[in-house]
Amino acid sequence: MANIIKCRGFVLNTMPFKESSLIASVLTNTAGKVRLLAKGVRRPKSKMCGAMEPFSFDEIIFYKREFKDIYTLSDAVVVDSFPEIRSDPYKVSGAMVLCEFFDKTLPMEEANTKVFSEFLHFLNSMRKAGSQAVRALVIGYLIRAFSGSGVMPHLDDCVRCHQPTGGSNGKINFSVSAGGVVCRKHHDDTVVLLSLRTVDALKNIFQRTKLEIDDVALREIENFVTDYMYIHLNNLHLHSLKHFK
Template identity: 30%
Template sequence: MSLYRDTGIVLRVQKLGEADRIITFVTQRHGKVRAVAKGVRRTTSRLGARVEPFAHVDVQFYTGRTLDVITQVQTIDAFGAGIANDYQRYTSGCAILETADRMSAEEGEPVLRLYLLVVGALRALADGERDPSLVLDAFLIRAMAFAGWSPAVNECARCNDPGPHRSFSIQAGGAVCPRCRPAGSAAPAQETLELMSALQLGHWEVAERSTGNARREGSGLIAALLQWHLERQLRSLPLVERKGVQASGSDVRSAGSAQ
């Protein structure tokens, strides 16, 4: 029996048999790990509350034939307590977990930067000091940079000509100059591009001064870019509540249809 230990965030849980669950983590050293928590659905289990989504835990595994098995769990941060009681924060958190799950597709492949992004985003949601919509969009745009899909905002995505540029193409990967502009490109407001740049760079004072229109337009562009690269829809994004921004799944579709 080979034991190993790591810290991670619980991304997803699935039922297995009558009393077990498969727990999916994104971990600090081993990337994505899927492991069985035996007997966790029994009322007498001491692990149940420690392996729920949003939990930040120190966990010990032993290596199994197909799935590893969880033997010990210690809670580091109970982010769920500060997230689950607010629908806006909860839906934003679910979108963060689903994105992390999709972006760490290969089990065992180290994804340290993604792990740190997830921990930071969930901590910001749980603290409640920032707008959950901005926290989500900052996570998504930085997660794309981790995957090598960082959108061009301050330069042309095709020729690298310095901006600002008025056109934006999802297929091209961001802002485009007049020479490189594909047919059907969107024309977001300059404030929207400034907001996206601020979210990339962590300039929160700029992001928090942005208007509702810029946040709505930026959220649509960021979500459309992410789903273009992932080549699939994220189920949680249309459910995200964006108070005062009035964004929904239709914003994602309209941003994508502009291409």
């Protein structure tokens, strides 16, 4: 039995399939992340090819069949292609970081309206952002997305013993491997120093009160984020983050 599903979705990733088709990973509003076979879409005359660009926001129709993990896309119409992002290569490479993160970390077919609306919010902020703000936005939303994966760093007291962390000269020890701030007793080889304002910026991001990161915090967060994801998200490595310089 095939169900016809009509929904909205963001293209996270595509890969060529056979001569003229694509397999697309799409984050939808009602069906979660799905894999769709877009037949013939790489032919020059295909009316769907514009809709298969990364982070394109589309109205899609596909057929869902039991016992299959790839469904057939039957129609895709662009709702918003985010031209203000697409015309700026730096913004494109920033948007690709979130696409790759969600593509690699979201479970298949679990509807998550929060992630969906966060991604829309992210792209809308990116389109308006001045070039100075792009980097902080991308890193801020990437960090915020950790909460959806359940891997937020522990920031209130020592992650190992739950005693106050202390700290000196306005800096706190943050253990990348333990996944949070640590006291002197639980210092380890993966400790990096974070300024108090960086810890505050991280708390604000997770409490969803503010998404502002100043230059100092941005540098300190970038210093550990790659290793943090690798350790706490199943050896996750984002190629797009390496290219986003």
